[in-house]
Amino acid sequence: MEDNERYPELRRRLSPGWWTANRHYTMYMVREWTSLFVALYSLIFIYGLSLWAMDSRADFLNFLKNPAIVGFSLIALVFTMYHAATWFYLLGAIAPVRIGRSRTKPWQALVLNLILLVIISYLAIWLLALR
Amino acid sequence: MKVETHKIARLHAILWGIFSLGGMIAAFLLPVLIYMTAIAYPFSLWPFSGSRDPSFLVTGHLLGALFIFVTIAGSLYHGIFRFQSALTEVGLLKYRRALEAVGYFIIFVGIIVLAYYLVTWYLNGTIT
Numbered sequence: 001m002e003d004n005e006r007y008p009e010l011r012r013r014l015s016p017g018w019w020t021a022n023r024h025y026t027m028y029m030v031r032e033w034t035s036l037f038v039a040l041y042s043l044i045f046i047y048g049l050s051l052w053a054m055d056s057r058a059d060f061l062n063f064l065k066n067p068a069i070v071g072f073s074l075i076a077l078v079f080t081m082y083h084a085a086t087w088f089y090l091l092g093a094i095a096p097v098r099i100g101r102s103r104t105k106p107w108q109a110l111v112l113n114l115i116l117l118v119i120i121s122y123l124a125i126w127l128l129a130l131r
Numbered sequence: 132m133k134v135e136t137h138k139i140a141r142l143h144a145i146l147w148g149i150f151s152l153g154g155m156i157a158a159f160l161l162p163v164l165i166y167m168t169a170i171a172y173p174f175s176l177w178p179f180s181g182s183r184d185p186s187f188l189v190t191g192h193l194l195g196a197l198f199i200f201v202t203i204a205g206s207l208y209h210g211i212f213r214f215q216s217a218l219t220e221v222g223l224l225k226y227r228r229a230l231e232a233v234g235y236f237i238i239f240v241g242i243i244v245l246a247y248y249l250v251t252w253y254l255n256g257t258i259t
Contacts, residue, residue, distance in 0.1 A: 016221050016222030019220070019221070029220070032214070032216070032217035032220070033214070035209065035210045035214045036210065037210075038157050038161065038206050038209060038210035038213075039206070039207055039214055040210070041165060042203045042204075042210060042241065045168070046207075049245065052186070060185075061184055061185070064172055070169055070173045073165055073168065080157065084157070084158035084159070084162060087154050087155075087158045117159055120159050124163045125163060125167065127194060128187075128191065128194065129183060129188060
């Protein structure tokens with residue numbers, strides 16, 4: 001069965017530049033492309049571990065201090081935070097919580113989850129690096 | 132044909148479920164890992180202003196190894212899945228199957244290699 005028969009919505013072909021049509025589409029596409037940095041950071045970290053596994057721990061640590069890796073990681077952190085913020089906002093839009101007669105707003109989910117992010121980050125540092 | 136469609140739909144639901152879980156992991160755990168490895172350690176900031184370094188995260192204790200596995204594997208799955216999906220939206224829809232194949236191959240190899248290193252270090256006592 002062709003995809004177009006199985007998924008009729010696929011018949012609506014979009015031009016490659018459709019996401020430049022307005023600001024919302026552009027922000028959506030920027031958000032999607034932040035995932036490239038999430039994936040690349042993960043692959044780079046695995047590569048760093050392979051240096052450790054095949055050579056020595058010092059190679060792994062030197063790799064983490066490499067200016068190119070530090071520079072890329074800083075950009076990745078900015079995009080990861082953007083990913084996190086848009087993900088939290090999306091959660092609030094998709095799954096609002098009903099409290100009494102009202103429903104929570106997306107920005108409330110964003111704020112709550114950002115606070116949770118800070119708490120989880122501190123706990124992770126305390127549990128994994130300080131204990 | 133209907134059974135096949137249901138199977139595909141179920142598989143899609145599972146894959147999207149893992150994708151969502153990866154999204155939560157990337158949102159909540161990846162920022163702190165990047166901070167520790169790319170900012171705190173190279174610039175000698177808290178919590179790596181003392182004698183410890185990021186290798187302690189991996190081999191300091193089992194919880195750290197689990198944190199690394201969950202964070203990197205979840206983020207890798209989410210990142211690749213989302214990126215290959217984004218590529219189909221910018222004119223590469225006709226290459227969807229090939230993009231999916233390459234994407235899942237990278238995810239599979241990445242997670243297997245990561246698990247192999249961590250399990251090996253656990254078994255030989257490097258992870259304490």
